[in-house]
Amino acid sequence: MSPRNRDGKRSAREALQEQRAKERSQARRKRTVIVASAVVGVLAVGAVIGVVVSDQGGSGGGTDAAGAVSAPKGAVGKDKLVIPVGAANAPSTLTIYEDFRCPACDSFEKSFTPTVHGLEDSGQMRTEYHLVTLIDGNLGGSGSLTAANAAACAQDQGKFRPYHDVLYSNQPEEQKDTFADKKTLLRLADQVKGLRTPAFDACVNNGTHDSWVKRSNDAFNTSGFDATPTILLNGKNVFSSKSAVLTPDSLKKMVQSANKGKQPGKVTPTPS
Helix, strand or coil: CCCCCCCCCCCHHHHHHHHHHHHHHCCCCCCEEEEEEEECCEEEEEEEEEEECCCCCCCCCCECCCCCECCCCCCECHHHCEEEECCCCCCEEEEEEECCCCHHHHHHHHHHHHHHHHHHHCCCEEEEEEECCHHHHHHCCCHHHHHHHHHHHHHHCCCHHHHHHHHHHCCCCCCCCHHHCHHHHHHHHCCCCCCCCHHHHHHHHHCCCHHHHHHHHHHHHCCCCCCCCEEEECCEECCCCCCCEECHHHHHHHHHHHCCCCCCCCCCCCCC
16 A cells, blocks of 8 residues: 655656555455545546455444444434435435545545535535445554544534544554554544543543444445445446546536536534
8 A cells, every 4th residue: 555645745646656566566465456546636547546345344342231333423324324414405415435544535535625515515415424444454453443433423522524524634654553542533632622522532432333333334345335435426436437537626516517406405504
């Protein structure tokens, strides 16, 4: 896996060449798949990051007294595995399968977050997040799981979006399992006004939603999707065409086209 290009000094071509060289050296690894990666603000099918499908599963912490999985407040969808952001009646829906340790997910978030927020805040689009622990399975560690649980704890407090953004703004190198440290996750929560409450801290420390995260990852493994980020607009994979190029501007135009003649949804202000 290539390290993320935080300082922006390397060209997209250099980064891609380095990635491809590493992929060739990993050719013997089984079940390798290709996912489009954002490079310098553009997600294109030609820019690739190799990932290995995870076989995560099983149960763990995060169950109530009756043994049921503890979903975060406001979760929706089948088995309540979706965290929604934006107006419930928005005319378009962006579905995102993400892993907080995934560098391609980080590239997408850094490039597209302002556009996604703008579409959410104007009632044009609702975003539905599915949290995945792919990198834990590929590289070992537990940072994907622990960060996803913390994000679900933030959802309990009505602050999923800002904490989600903080996690990606502080994503460690892929090989470093920094997010496995719950103290790190709690320190990052200090950046979100009002998030650090006794309830949030206990939720993070106790792994309250661990089993929910694992069930979300199990659902991903049986969904037919095999890489993160997987991104759908109104149910259609935005990378379904080999010639497809997704940019913040093209995403906005796609949503506007899909929404033509439709009223925007009723927006509830999102905590900052």
